[in-house]
Amino acid sequence: MFKLLWGMTGTGFVLDESIALMEDLQMNYGVNITVMLSKEGAAGVKWYEKLLKLSETVKKVSIEKTPNSPFYAGPVQIGKFDFFLVCPVSANSVAKIVCGIADTLITNCVAQAIKGGQKVYIFPSDQDTEPIVTTRPDGSPLVLKIRDIELENIKRLHNLEGIHVIAKFSEIKELILSEPKEKE
Numbered sequence: 379m380f381k382l383l384w385g386m387t388g389t390g391f392v393l394d395e396s397i398a399l400m401e402d403l404q405m406n407y408g409v410n411i412t413v414m415l416s417k418e419g420a421a422g423v424k425w426y427e428k429l430l431k432l433s434e435t436v437k438k439v440s441i442e443k444t445p446n447s448p449f450y451a452g453p454v455q456i457g458k459f460d461f462f463l464v465c466p467v468s469a470n471s472v473a474k475i476v477c478g479i480a481d482t483l484i485t486n487c488v489a490q491a492i493k494g495g496q497k498v499y500i501f502p503s504d505q506d507t508e509p510i511v512t513t514r515p516d517g518s519p520l521v522l523k524i525r526d527i528e529l530e531n532i533k534r535l536h537n538l539e540g541i542h543v544i545a546k547f548s549e550i551k552e553l554i555l556s557e558p559k560e561k562e
Contacts, residue, residue, distance in 0.1 A: 379410045385464040385484045387471040388418025390426050391503035391512050392547050401435045412438045416484045426515045442483035451487050455494030461557050465501035469528045472502050476534040492540035501544040504528040
């Protein structure tokens with residue numbers, strides 16, 4: 379069975395879309411998904427009142443206790459997962475990754491995966507040059523301007539070894555489904 383490790387950090391961007399994609403991948407394609415939430419990822423999922431939906435959708439949802447607990451860094455480093463996706467990724471986590479800071483569950487797993495020669499797929503929330511429209515927890519729209527520093531960090535992220543930056547959420551499903559064929 380194809381095993382996907384899906385990390386989520388502290389942003390509400392594409393949260394509903396992510397959960398819907400998880401459901402589709404499991405039900406229609408037999409993908410075994412493990413979700414790990416950073417502490418801030420868990421806070422965001424709870425703030426948007428999506429923790430129950432996420433837990434009902436995915437059998438295994440783990441919340442960060444420390445940067446190394448629950449222990450995913452070792453398994454991801456040695457290729458125990460077929461695909462490692464971090465989506466959505468907050469601007470804070472992107473900044474940490476590009477600076478080599480591995481002090482959260484997600485940033486530590488990214489660092490260890492790359493050290494082990496594994497590819498990491500990342501979908502950052504703050505990568506558009508124009509303001510983005512996201513939603514507030516009540517569902518109403520929220521327009522966010524992306525700062526220059528965030529765009530600069532996205533450029534740096536593109537240049538990091540082992541990282542594939544995903545430009546559009548709509549590309550994620552195809553990337554995941556094409557991966558097993560590459561390994562055959």
